[in-house]
Amino acid sequence: MRKRFYLTTAIDYVNGEPHLGHAYEKIVADVIARARRSLGEEVFFLTGLDEHGQKVQQAALDNGKKPQAYCDELAAVWKAFAKKLNLSNDDFVRTSEPRHQTVVQAILSKLNAAGHFYKAQYRGFYSPKEETFLTEKDRRPDGSFDSSYGQVVELVEDNYYFHLREHQQWLIEHIESHPKIDPQGREFIEPIYRRNEVLAFLKNKALEDLCISRPLARLNWGVPLPFDEQFVTYVWFDALVNYISVPAAQGDPAVLAALKSESRKPKADIELWPADVHVIGKDILKFHAVYWPITLRAIGLPLPKQILVHGWWQKDGQKMSKSTGNVVDPLAVIDEWGVDAFRYYAVRELDIGPDGNWTDAGFAARYKAELADGIGNLLNRSLKMLQSYRAGVVPPRHDELAPQADQVVNDTIAHLRGNQLQAALQRIGTLVTRGNQYVEQSVPFKLAKDPSKAARLDQVLYNLTETCRILAVLLWPFIPTAAEKIYAQLGLDVSPDKMSEAVWGRLNVGHTIGEPAPLFPRKDQPSK
RNA sequence: GCCAGAGUAGCUCAGGGGUAGAGCAGAGGACUCAUAAGCCUUUGGUCGGGGGUUCAAAUCCCUCCUCUGGCACCA
Numbered sequence: 001m002r003k004r005f006y007l008t009t010a011i012d013y014v015n016g017e018p019h020l021g022h023a024y025e026k027i028v029a030d031v032i033a034r035a036r037r038s039l040g041e042e043v044f045f046l047t048g049l050d051e052h053g054q055k056v057q058q059a060a061l062d063n064g065k066k067p068q069a070y071c072d073e074l075a076a077v078w079k080a081f082a083k084k085l086n087l088s089n090d091d092f093v094r095t096s097e098p099r100h101q102t103v104v105q106a107i108l109s110k111l112n113a114a115g116h117f118y119k120a121q122y123r124g125f126y127s128p129k130e131e132t133f134l135t136e137k138d139r140r141p142d143g144s145f146d147s148s149y150g151q152v153v154e155l156v157e158d159n160y161y162f163h164l165r166e167h168q169q170w171l172i173e174h175i176e177s178h179p180k181i182d183p184q185g186r187e188f189i190e191p192i193y194r195r196n197e198v199l200a201f202l203k204n205k206a207l208e209d210l211c212i213s214r215p216l217a218r219l220n221w222g223v224p225l226p227f228d229e230q231f232v233t234y235v236w237f238d239a240l241v242n243y244i245s246v247p248a249a250q251g252d253p254a255v256l257a258a259l260k261s262e263s264r265k266p267k268a269d270i271e272l273w274p275a276d277v278h279v280i281g282k283d284i285l286k287f288h289a290v291y292w293p294i295t296l297r298a299i300g301l302p303l304p305k306q307i308l309v310h311g312w313w314q315k316d317g318q319k320m321s322k323s324t325g326n327v328v329d330p331l332a333v334i335d336e337w338g339v340d341a342f343r344y345y346a347v348r349e350l351d352i353g354p355d356g357n358w359t360d361a362g363f364a365a366r367y368k369a370e371l372a373d374g375i376g377n378l379l380n381r382s383l384k385m386l387q388s389y390r391a392g393v394v395p396p397r398h399d400e401l402a403p404q405a406d407q408v409v410n411d412t413i414a415h416l417r418g419n420q421l422q423a424a425l426q427r428i429g430t431l432v433t434r435g436n437q438y439v440e441q442s443v444p445f446k447l448a449k450d451p452s453k454a455a456r457l458d459q460v461l462y463n464l465t466e467t468c469r470i471l472a473v474l475l476w477p478f479i480p481t482a483a484e485k486i487y488a489q490l491g492l493d494v495s496p497d498k499m500s501e502a503v504w505g506r507l508n509v510g511h512t513i514g515e516p517a518p519l520f521p522r523k524d525q526p527s528k
Numbered sequence: 529g530c531c532a533g534a535g536u537a538g539c540u541c542a543g544g545g546g547u548a549g550a551g552c553a554g555a556g557g558a559c560u561c562a563u564a565a566g567c568c569u570u571u572g573g574u575c576g577g578g579g580g581u582u583c584a585a586a587u588c589c590c591u592c593c594u595c596u597g598g599c600a601c602c603a
Contacts, residue, residue, distance in 0.1 A: 010603065016603090018603095019603075020603085021603035022603050023603090024603080025603060026603095193532075193533070193597080193598090194598095196532075196598090197532085197597080197599090200531070200532080200599080201598080201599075204531090204599075280603085281602090281603045282597085282598095283602050284602085311597095312603075313603090349540095362539095365552080365553090366552095372563060372565080373566070374565095374566095376563065376565090377562060377563060377565045377566065378562090378565095378566085379562095380561095380562055381561050381565075381566080382561085383562095384561065384562060385561050385562080388561080389561090426551090433566095436566050437566090437567065437568095439562090440559080440566070440567040441567085443560095443561090445560070445562090446559095446560095446561090517563095518563045519563085520563080521563065522564095522565080
């Protein structure tokens with residue numbers, strides 16, 4: 001029994017269509033999850049849905065449905081989306097689930113009993129569309145509000161607030177004192193410029209207390225406050241708790257102890273909290289880097305080890321927007337190109353952190369150059385030669401390319417441990433290039449014409465075949481089904497899902513490979 | 529407005545006082561095992577403008593311009 005590598009994605013707001021941004025974040029998390037499993041760690045990968053709130057309530061009403069029934073329908077869509085992306089998540093949380101809500105209420109009770117909340121009257125402007133309170137600062141000189149807020153109403157109402165100010169100093173210190181949490185030098189908040197933003201935010205002004213309730217009269221689709229039935233919980237407070245409500249439901253001893261839960265029995269074999277990585281978008285950094293750590297501290301739980309912040313995608317250099325039709329539909333791309341190509345491009349094109357730019361031409365170019373003509377062609381030419389010249393039977397081991405393969409394996413593992421997924425793919429790409437160069441230099445097709453060169457041909461064919469096998473193991477976290485196809489073509493009936501197999505020489509003499517077939521079929525674009 | 533960061537080859541970016549780099553795109557070549565794939569060679573740049581420090585500046589300083597991000601919301 002040992003602690004699992006626990007990683008999460010943001011939970012998506014159910015009331016919308018899955019788009020490229022959602023897909024990207026989930027793929028990044030999935031690659032990390034698969035990489036860690038491949039490296040031999042026990043992993044728990046969580047994703048899910050945020051279902052409460054005004055907009056969902058309103059949308060359900062507009063559709064003539066009860067919120068729960070409405071969410072059930074949409075949840076099916078989102079779960080199918082996760083499957084389509086080939087996510088390897090271990091659980092899928094929905095905030096409307098009882099297992100989640102009981103934890104939210106237990107936390108609210110605990111924090112309230114400990115005096116973290118107070119009730120106060122709020123008077124001011126509110127945007128139902130954005131579910132947010134507005135201040136005088138949000139007002140334009142003429143007194144109006146930006147149209148993005150929709151209809152703005154003036155409210156006078158009581159609400160519960162979470163004392164934050166007393167937490168400001170220790171949080172600053174925590175962020176500053178946790179710059180390096182492992183040998184790769186990962187920050188508590190990464191990339192470092194996001195960390196600096198949070199520090200600047202915390203240092204520049206006093207935190208305003210967080211409003212954690214909404215009056216039942218205005219919103220009933222939420223988790224009721226256990227100590228005041230006239231209110232439900234603010235959606236953000238509700239949503240963040242998913243990161244520990246699922247561990248609680250799974251029986252994580254640390255979380256259950258903090259909640260003093262008597263209804264659930266700890267399971268000794270499930271140690272999840274603290275999370276190793278929260279993968280989030282830059283838009284929700286403040287919730288994860290400020291409100292969430294403070295909430296955890298108040299509950300008495302340790303903080304997550306890392307918040308990994310990714311950027312946003314543009315399409316053709318422009319912000320994606322439904323109204324202009326300037327969007328990338330992940331499902332359409334996957335249907336046309338396959339899920340592996342989609343996963344590959346997303347991770348290869350955009351490093352975790354900066355914003356990226358999706359272009360269809362760029363996608364097609366990478367598919368052709370790196371997948372079809374790169375790894376795909378190397379595999380195909382290697383196996384076809386082994387099939388033609390040696391009837392598909394692996395010759396005796398030979399280690400000509402072993403040193404370079406070992407280096408690529410070592411570097412790739414280091415990159416994966418540091419969540420440097422783009423760098424890992426780039427490094428793997430150098431082994432593909434090396435394989436193709438090796439074919440040109442060793443000219444096996446010429447050796448095959450000269451019977452006196454048979455021994456040399458054996459050597460070359462072994463090096464090529466073994467390189468392909470190593471590549472399958474390295475690529476598995478990124479493009480699992482393609483990696484498995486490589487193994488199948490090599491005649492190996494297991495999955496290349498263990499990095500410990502990325503060791504030169506595991507392919508045995510006398511083994512017979514399977515049938516070669518184009519891994520990423522070339523797509524000749526109709527010339528327009 | 530304020531605070532960061534960035535402006536280097538057609539594109540994406542690395543370099544960070546001492547002869548300008550990579551990948552892709554473009555051009556040329558030899559080959560033929562392969563998904564007409566791959567490999568080799570190669571053309572591109574007064575390193576945003578101006579001023580300064582220095583024997584020497586893409587690199588340090590000043591100034592201006594432009595872009596991006598954060599300061600208020602959103603995967």
